[in-house]
Amino acid sequence: xxxxxxxxxxxxxxxxxxxxxxxxxxxxxxxxxxxxxxxxxxxxxxxxxxxxxxxxxxxxxxxxxxxxxxxxxxxxxxxxxxxxxxxxxxxxxxxxxxxxxxxxxxxxxxxxxxxxxxxxxxxxxxxxxxxxxxxxxxxxxxxxxxxxxxxxxxxxxxxxxxxxxxxxxxxxxxxxxxxxxxxxxxxxxxxxxxxxxxxxxxxxxxxxxxxxxxxxxxxxxxxxxxxxxxxxxxxxxxxxxxxxxxxxxxxx
Amino acid sequence: xxxxxxxxxxxxxxxxxxxxxxxxxxxxxxxxxxxxxxxxxxxxxxxxxxxxxxxxxxxxxxxxxxxxxxxxxxxxxxxxxxxxxxxxxxxxxxxxxxxxxxxxxxxxxxxxxxxxxxxxxxxxxxxxxxxxxxxxxxxxxxxxxxxxxxxxxxxxxxxxxxxxxxxxxxxxxxxxxxxxxxxxxxxxxxxxxxxxxxxxxxxxxxxxxxxxxxxxxxxxxxxxxxxxxxxxxxxxxxxxxxxxxxxxxxxxxxxxxxxxxxxxxxxxxxxxxxxxxxxxxxxxxxxxxxxxxxxxxxxxxxxxxxxxxxxxxxxxxxxxxxxxxxxxxxxxxxxxxxxxxxx
Numbered sequence: 001x002x003x004x005x006x007x008x009x010x011x012x013x014x015x016x017x018x019x020x021x022x023x024x025x026x027x028x029x030x031x032x033x034x035x036x037x038x039x040x041x042x043x044x045x046x047x048x049x050x051x052x053x054x055x056x057x058x059x060x061x062x063x064x065x066x067x068x069x070x071x072x073x074x075x076x077x078x079x080x081x082x083x084x085x086x087x088x089x090x091x092x093x094x095x096x097x098x099x100x101x102x103x104x105x106x107x108x109x110x111x112x113x114x115x116x117x118x119x120x121x122x123x124x125x126x127x128x129x130x131x132x133x134x135x136x137x138x139x140x141x142x143x144x145x146x147x148x149x150x151x152x153x154x155x156x157x158x159x160x161x162x163x164x165x166x167x168x169x170x171x172x173x174x175x176x177x178x179x180x181x182x183x184x185x186x187x188x189x190x191x192x193x194x195x196x197x198x199x200x201x202x203x204x205x206x207x208x209x210x211x212x213x214x215x216x217x218x219x220x221x222x223x224x225x226x227x228x229x230x231x232x233x234x235x236x237x238x239x240x241x242x243x244x245x246x247x248x249x250x251x252x
Numbered sequence: 253x254x255x256x257x258x259x260x261x262x263x264x265x266x267x268x269x270x271x272x273x274x275x276x277x278x279x280x281x282x283x284x285x286x287x288x289x290x291x292x293x294x295x296x297x298x299x300x301x302x303x304x305x306x307x308x309x310x311x312x313x314x315x316x317x318x319x320x321x322x323x324x325x326x327x328x329x330x331x332x333x334x335x336x337x338x339x340x341x342x343x344x345x346x347x348x349x350x351x352x353x354x355x356x357x358x359x360x361x362x363x364x365x366x367x368x369x370x371x372x373x374x375x376x377x378x379x380x381x382x383x384x385x386x387x388x389x390x391x392x393x394x395x396x397x398x399x400x401x402x403x404x405x406x407x408x409x410x411x412x413x414x415x416x417x418x419x420x421x422x423x424x425x426x427x428x429x430x431x432x433x434x435x436x437x438x439x440x441x442x443x444x445x446x447x448x449x450x451x452x453x454x455x456x457x458x459x460x461x462x463x464x465x466x467x468x469x470x471x472x473x474x475x476x477x478x479x480x481x482x483x484x485x486x487x488x489x490x491x492x493x494x495x496x497x498x499x500x501x502x503x504x505x506x507x508x509x510x511x512x513x514x515x516x517x518x519x520x521x522x523x524x525x526x527x528x529x530x531x532x533x534x535x536x537x538x539x540x541x542x543x544x545x546x547x548x549x550x551x552x553x554x555x556x557x558x559x560x561x562x563x564x565x566x567x568x569x570x571x572x573x574x575x576x577x578x579x580x581x582x583x584x585x586x587x588x589x590x591x592x593x594x595x
Contacts, residue, residue: 050460076462084460090453092518101450104443105462113443153461 002061003028003157003188004049004080009058011041011048018044020212021058026157031179031189033199033220036209037232042192043085045209046161050082051075063156077105079156083146083163085192091135095126098134098145102152116152123178124148140171147175151182158182160191164198172198200224208232268437275426289539291418297531298425299486304511304523305432306479311509312518313436313445314472315452319505320361320377321480323384324354326500328481329488330388333400336411338393340403343412347485351478358477359470366469381502388496399495400488412489421490428486432479437520448472452518480508503550510553514560516569525568530556 002025011019018041026032036042048055051072060068067075076082081102090098099120103113121127124144129137134145143163150158160179164172176198183189183202193199199206199220206223208216210232216223223229231239278294307321331350332343339346365376389397407414414420439445450458451465458465488494498504507530515526533556534549541548564570 052456071464072456072459073462073464076460081462082460084457088454088457090450090457093449093453097446097449101446101458101463102461104446108443110441110443149461 002026003063004190005061006045006049007059007061009045009048009060010056011044011053012056017212019048019055019209022209022212022214023058024207024214024217026188026190027204028188029183029186030204031183031191031202033203033206034190034192034209035194035196035199035206039211040209040232041212042209043161044212046082046159046192049075050080050159076153076155079154080159081150081153081155081157082159083143083150083161085161085165087139087142087146089134089137089142089145091133093134094131095129095134095137095141095145096121096131099126099148099152102149105153116154120148120152123151123181125174125178140167143167144175147178151187155187157188157190160189160193162192162194164193164195167195169197176202272430275429278422288418289535291422293532293535295418295422295425295490296535297527298422298429299483299490300507300511300531301524301527302425302428302432303480303483304508304515304527305436306476306483307508308512308517308523309436309439309448309479310469310472310476312512312522313439313448313452314469315518316366316469316473317374317509318377318473318476319374319502319509320380321476321508322381322500322502322504324358324477324480325484325487325504325508326384326388326494326496327354327357328484329494329499330394330400330484331481332412332485333402333488333494334394336402336405337395337400342410343485343489347482350485351481354477354481354484355474358473362470362473366466377505378502381500381505385496385500388500395495397495399493399498402492412486413492424486424489428483431482433520433524435479440520444468444471449518506550507553510557514557514567516567519567519569522567522569529568 004026006025007023008021009019009023010017010021022041022045024032034042034045044053047053049060051067051070051074055068058068059066062075062078062080065078067078067080070078090101093101096117099117100113103116103120107113107116118127121130124147126141126144126148129141134142137145143166147160147163150160164175167175172195179189179191180202191199191203201220203220206216206218206220207214208223208226208229210228215228215232216226218226227239227243230242234242275298303321303325307318311317311321328347328350331346331348331353333346335341335343335346335349361380365373365380368376388394394400402413404415405411405413407420409420412424439448447458447463447468450461450463451468455465458468484499487499491498511526511530512523513526514530515524516522530553533552537549537552560567564574566573
């Protein structure tokens with residue numbers, strides 16, 4: 001069963017169509033990657049799903065119920081929680097308190113929330129930063145904090161917006177491990193990502209956007225050979241050359 | 253409670269409880285207790301610390317800077333005043349009514365104002381003070397521009413009035429202080445307290461974590477306004493009269509903001525530190541230079557605020573923390589030197 005179903009979602013900014021009738025599904029227990037070149041409308045789509053922007057058309061269903069016109073906090077309360085691409089730490093609060101705010105979503109009890117927060121800090125390798133003000137973390141730490149905070153809410157669907165951007169490859173590997181662990185613990189993930197080495201090996205399905213339109217929705221193995229995807233990323237000229245070379249290789 | 257937890261509580265709350273105990277015995281200390289001017293200053297410090305703490309809930313912790321709190325303060329003052337002057341009963345029912353009305357008014361006027369963010373919210377609250385000030389000036393039922401003058405009634409807690417000694421007022425102010433500080437201390441450790449700070453630090457982030465920021469802000473405003481009304485009621489019982497400029501004025505609103513910002517906004521002890529510095533300054537400068545005309549105290553306030561904002565925006569608490577950090581660094585450096593010095 002699909003946990004998240006996006007149907008014909010359209011978002012316009014004036015004359016610019018950022019998302020044009022985009023449809024896809026996220027199945028329970030899977031990792032779905034959302035990729036595309038810069039300006040493809042990935043973050044806009046994210047913002048529509050999480051209620052930050054009202055969609056101009058289409059419908060979004062989560063966990064069997066429509067969430068199209070709901071407010072961000074209502075969507076979060078239903079279990080679809082996101083991180084932000086441009087990190088938004090609660091600067092003057094400590095790292096622990098940041099995560100605690102997330103943990104308070106499911107429990108009003110300070111002790112239970114604190115236990116959950118500690119757990120999430122350790123999952124995201126933030127325990128050593130625990131008592132530091134969140135504003136003073138290095139960028140990698142802030143990205144992990146975004147994840148720990150969202151995770152603390154015990155989401156059904158965790159939506160990560162470019163958590164690996166700007167990370168070193170060691171950090172990327174660490175993040176990939178965390179993501180796999182989360183999937184194994186029963187959390188469904190939707191990941192917007194630029195870093196291909198991060199997303200391709202772990203995604204069960206990849207959705208590709210280009211110019212606001214969905215151009216492919218398939219398993220990662222098929223996506224890398226999809227002509228339209230190659231064209232979107234490399235342009236028509238290189239795409240043709242690439243094709244010619246491959247055909248040449250086949251002949252030879 | 254296990255020993256470790258007991259230690260934690262004592263570590264954090266110990267100094268605080270000792271301080272409260274000191275305040276309780278203060279009237280028995282002859283040097284302070286005998287002198288009615290010093291007693292008066294102590295009462296004002298406690299009252300304004302309590303009042304600024306009420307403001308701190310919405311203005312400091314939640315980050316919504318309101319210049320409208322003198323309205324709630326005034327509503328509380330008029331609540332008590334009307335009970336005593338117009339109905340001839342003890343102030344208590346009036347105090348309760350004042351608190352409820354203040355909370356309701358706070359919610360009604362904040363609802364549209366919270367759609368504005370940052371400075372625009374602050375500006376809107378400015379306008380509200382003027383509206384209420386003018387409204388009460390022409391409203392005959394509450395005494396209009398003449399205000400309400402208290403009749404002399406029997407002294408005691410029942411009527412919340414004492415004639416000669418200030419000790420009764422002092423203890424009332426102390427209770428008021430303990431109520432507001434205790435409540436905020438309690439809030440700090442609970443979900444609502446964390447949500448307040450989360451909304452201040454980033455409304456969109458808070459919403460993405462399931463926090464209904466509008467509801468949090470409205471609840472904080474209502475609580476803050478009800479406490480402000482309670483402080484206002486005490487103020488009128490202490491002064492035995494009330495008129496609109498006395499309570500519902502920008503001067504008054506400004507005082508709550510300045511005390512909190514000076515001490516350290518969004519911190520528990522900030523309002524107390526601010527009041528301890530500003531109230532004596534205000535009262536002594538009035539006593540010394542009152543003849544020069546009104547507003548001397550405000551000039552002093554203004555200068556102090558400029559210095560603080562330029563030198564240490566986190567307020568007195570920030571200065572204290574800096575000193576603490578500095579001392580810790582020195583200790584660490586000293587220790588290192590000693591270690592190296594040893595053969």
